[in-house]
Amino acid sequence: NCHLASSWMNSLEKIVEDLQTNTTLHDEFRLWLTSMPAASFPVPVLQNGIKVTNEPPRGVRANLLQSYTELDETFLEGCSKPHAWKKLVFACAFFHAIVQERRKFGPIGWSKVYDFNQSDLECSMLTLKMFIEQDSGIPWPALLYVTGEINYGGRVTDDLDRRCLMSILNKYYTPSVLEDDYHFSSSGTYFVPPAGDLQSYIEFIKALPAEAAPEVFGMHQNANITFQLQQTAKILDTIVSIQPRVATAEDGGPTSDDIVNGIAEGILKDLPEPLKRSQAAAGEDSPFSMQAAALGVVLGQEMDRFNRLLKQLTKSLRELMRALQGLVVMSSSLEVMYTCLLNNQVPGLWQGVAYLSQKPLASWVVDFHKRWAFMSKWLTKGAPTSYWLPGFFFPQGFLTGVLQTFARKYAIPIDTLNFGFDVLKEERAEEILAAPEDGVYVDGLFVDGGRWNAEGHHLDESEPGVMQSAMPIVHFLPEQKPLEDLFRPKRQDEYQTPLYKTSVRAGILSTTGQSTNFVLCVLLPIRANTTPDFWVQQGLALLCMLDT
Numbered sequence: 001n002c003h004l005a006s007s008w009m010n011s012l013e014k015i016v017e018d019l020q021t022n023t024t025l026h027d028e029f030r031l032w033l034t035s036m037p038a039a040s041f042p043v044p045v046l047q048n049g050i051k052v053t054n055e056p057p058r059g060v061r062a063n064l065l066q067s068y069t070e071l072d073e074t075f076l077e078g079c080s081k082p083h084a085w086k087k088l089v090f091a092c093a094f095f096h097a098i099v100q101e102r103r104k105f106g107p108i109g110w111s112k113v114y115d116f117n118q119s120d121l122e123c124s125m126l127t128l129k130m131f132i133e134q135d136s137g138i139p140w141p142a143l144l145y146v147t148g149e150i151n152y153g154g155r156v157t158d159d160l161d162r163r164c165l166m167s168i169l170n171k172y173y174t175p176s177v178l179e180d181d182y183h184f185s186s187s188g189t190y191f192v193p194p195a196g197d198l199q200s201y202i203e204f205i206k207a208l209p210a211e212a213a214p215e216v217f218g219m220h221q222n223a224n225i226t227f228q229l230q231q232t233a234k235i236l237d238t239i240v241s242i243q244p245r246v247a248t249a250e251d252g253g254p255t256s257d258d259i260v261n262g263i264a265e266g267i268l269k270d271l272p273e274p275l276k277r278s279q280a281a282a283g284e285d286s287p288f289s290m291q292a293a294a295l296g297v298v299l300g301q302e303m304d305r306f307n308r309l310l311k312q313l314t315k316s317l318r319e320l321m322r323a324l325q326g327l328v329v330m331s332s333s334l335e336v337m338y339t340c341l342l343n344n345q346v347p348g349l350w351q352g353v354a355y356l357s358q359k360p361l362a363s364w365v366v367d368f369h370k371r372w373a374f375m376s377k378w379l380t381k382g383a384p385t386s387y388w389l390p391g392f393f394f395p396q397g398f399l400t401g402v403l404q405t406f407a408r409k410y411a412i413p414i415d416t417l418n419f420g421f422d423v424l425k426e427e428r429a430e431e432i433l434a435a436p437e438d439g440v441y442v443d444g445l446f447v448d449g450g451r452w453n454a455e456g457h458h459l460d461e462s463e464p465g466v467m468q469s470a471m472p473i474v475h476f477l478p479e480q481k482p483l484e485d486l487f488r489p490k491r492q493d494e495y496q497t498p499l500y501k502t503s504v505r506a507g508i509l510s511t512t513g514q515s516t517n518f519v520l521c522v523l524l525p526i527r528a529n530t531t532p533d534f535w536v537q538q539g540l541a542l543l544c545m546l547d548t
Helices: 004-019 043-048 060-069 073-077 083-109 117-134 140-155 159-172 198-206 222-241 256-270 290-324 332-342 361-381 393-412 532-538
Strands: 386-388 417-423 441-443 446-448 451-455 458-460 467-471 472-479 496-500 518-525 539-544
Touching: 004 043, 060 083, 060 117, 060 198, 073 083, 083 117, 083 159, 083 222, 117 140, 140 159, 159 532, 256 290, 256 332, 256 361, 290 332, 290 361, 332 441, 393 417, 393 472, 393 518, 417 518, 458 518, 496 532
Parallel strands: 386 441, 496 539
Antiparallel strands: 417 472, 441 472, 446 467, 446 539, 451 458, 496 518
């Protein structure tokens, strides 16, 4: 387990180097090393050795086949309730295949990559057998909790991913799975086969399709396009990374230095001036007036963050241009920045003080200027009628400011407030003529993994080939939480739609237990013939910005 000894990897590299020149080694000496993928593992050791990788099988069929190939026939036949036992063993193995294969769909499958493995399946089957043998009936709540919250859920660090995991498990650990006509997907292809011996299950699995359609995961057909786009992007990134970067004037075009210098000069030339409080509108329109005190604090904090980023951009671009002219030494950080500009990527020097974004450099610069224009207009003209939520470094802080404003206005404790949501007909901020009496209008959001049906006023499935779509303006209205809501069952005609800053969805786990990429859940109505679980498994979410 070399990945657990990162600090010792340099010593390992030296030991392996010494082995190359050691003439006293026995002819049959072999050094075996095991490791999870780790950046700290020495590259020379990899280059000098024979590599063997052990990866989970790809595809639902291959995953099921591995599970049943490794299953002991004595274990399969050793239960006093064979009908329920064999059906639930297959359901458990199928669930295991589904949670593993959802990873290929990226963030709409799981917001983070979780290392589910065969030990999770083995523990779940042992637990399943224990519960079936001990009870006269099948304790479904206990099975769901131990399998979902402990065996598999123990690896899941994101609350919304855990919600998805439990939603999927509910489809396989249900009394309906014991019935012969129960299917795992609408196509009818996947179901529990009739009870038989181990070989009969293996033959059934071999007859399944090699590639599972997205519907077996509870996902839209567009999920396959997402997967293919991700695979294509990886291939293109690999091709770009191995391209030679040394270009000379003999090639008939500009050198790499000329290209990078031109990019740096263009960005630097167009950078705006820092935002200053002295530019604020006067009188009642001032964003720092008493009426707007809470949001004024938010604006001040956003200005500070923006100016800090602006300072970093200016400083690093000037340093890079000086290094290209030979006036200063090209440091390692400037070399990395050089490569990023050449590859149309946002340098890490900027990302460290910037907002979360997945945009390439050219789009990032355009977005940067759009953010500055939004903040500048708010500062100089007063509060907008509709707020462009993607323009904030920290949208969670802005929404807290909205709650504070409402709490002060009506003398209500802020911890008793939450947001209600109303989706308007208007789609663009220019169509909003006046701000609401309470709360704020929010624009600039996108639906990922679905769409907003304006005619039916509800969430709906995506159009074929359309990955993301614009969301109309949403009224975020603070409201007091009724005490009875704590005990009321969740409504089945609404979906707690997670709102993320970027399409990656994953972020650093904060002290609240949520990802820093997560903003809040927006309660939205859903199509009449669907349930919240349907949209959970679809991976539907709202985004503040797209990747382009």
